[in-house]
Amino acid sequence: MNWEVIIKWLPRLAQGATLTLELVAIAVIAGLILAIPLGIARSSRHWYVRAVPFSYIFFFRGTPLLVQLFLVYYGLAQFDAVRSSALWPYLRDPFWCTVLTMTLHTAAYIAEILRGALQAIPRGEIEAARALGMSKAKALFYIMLPRAARIGLPAYSNEVILMLKASALASTVTLLELTGMARTIIARTYLPVEIFFAAGLFYLLISFLLVNGFKLLERWLRVDACQGR
Amino acid sequence: MNIDLYGFGPALAAGTLMTVKLALCALALGLVLGLLGALAKTSPYKPLQWLGGFYSTLVRGVPELLWVLLIYFGTVSLMNRLGEALNMPGLELNAFAAGVIALGLCFGAYATEVFRGAILAIPKGHREAGLALGLSKGRIFSKLILPQMWRIALPGLGNLFMILMKDTALVSVIGLEEIMRHSQIAVTVSKQPFTFYMVAAFIYLGLTIIAMTGMHFMEKRAARGFARANQ
DSSP: OOHHHHHHHHHHHHHHHHHHHHHHHHHHHHHHHHHHHHHHHHTOSSHHHHHHHHHHHHHHHHSOHHHHHHHHHTGGGGOHHHHTSTTHHHHTSHHHHHHHHHHHHHHHHHHHHHHHHHHHSOHHHHHHHHHTTOOHHHHIIIIIHHHHHHHHHHHHHHHHHHHHHHGGGGGGGTOOSHHHHHHHHHHHHOOHHHHHHHHHHHHHHHHHHHHHHHHHHHHHTTHHHHSOO | OOTTGGGTHHHHHHHHHHHHHHHHHHHHHHHHHHHHHHHHHHSSOHHHHHHHHHHHHHHHHSOHHHHHHHHHHHTHHHHHHHHHHTTOTTOOOOHHHHHHHHHHHHHHHHHHHHHHHHHHHSOHHHHHHHHHTTOOHHHIIIIIIHHHHHHHHHHHHHHHHHHHHHHGGGGGGGTOOSHHHHHHHHHHHHOOHHHHHHHHHHHHHHHHHHHHHHHHHHHHHHTTTOOOTTO
């Protein structure tokens, strides 16, 4: 193992890691926002409300992220309408394509988590809210969603870690995030073991920090106090 | 959309076959690794526990793509040295073998946790009953624990297999000619990226549906004789 090379290239890898963090942060936050309406619609009692989120979730969970990424980055250019639209400067850019794909992808998974959480809320609590005279919307916003957030948080933290690992795919559309940076450095140094090892350590470190951050968040939201009844 | 796919239909079919082969081989390797990992994690010996924990934590913390790249590009010098030692110059790991090892490794790390949960879910009394009957440790595991683990672990393993099947797309990065790689080749010729990546997406969706159906029947068979509490 050639440690000097690792130390020499650490700053560049750290630079790649910041891009990785940027991608993951935008994707999981935007994905969460998109997932809230999707998840609520997915747990609806009416089949025509459920149908659209169901097919969305089925497509994004049933196909590999790599295919979705290529569909957005390479595929959209097939249509002249896209190329002449005002969005083209963004859809041409690998960064925005990756962010868009990761957001759409993770939103499907988060919506499914949210559906599970909404259905896990004890019926009595929703009935209690309605009995107090809350409207359906009020019960949803003040009782069900805060409750579902606590039930779904552990699964959401898993999803964030999965997205951290999925962000490595961005290297296939020329983005220089952690894996992309490692591949670029290897093309120069011909030392795959050392550089991939260092990149792996970065991923381990980031996921360790994320796991502990979510533990703190769970304590702050008092997740354990809401469960085990 | 053109039905004959510009003559790339047979190539995509061959790619689909390769994807299925890759997924099944990685599944076989991963099941073995997962079982060994779970046995190590639940063993009474500290070093073995530590080894199992190290394996599942390390592999699960690093992206699958990085494992694929690391195993394919990282073993070149190792295989060269091995080739010299065995007097077989030019020995190398091909993309298929590297893909099987990388995906099997990742599947095994997650399967370790699934199998561990299954082992812990089997009542202690069953093991003690085996001991009271005078069965050896190995027989208790193979005749008592393992058959019961199967039913408990099956849903978790099914989920992992769906993930594994989608992860096979990553092996196209090192040039294995599976669905994604064939689609890329078709795109360079036909200049129709959206069409071909959409076809690839639908092939993966089809494979997922087949795997889901298969899992449904296997779970039904494994659960025969067990009444569901909530129905």
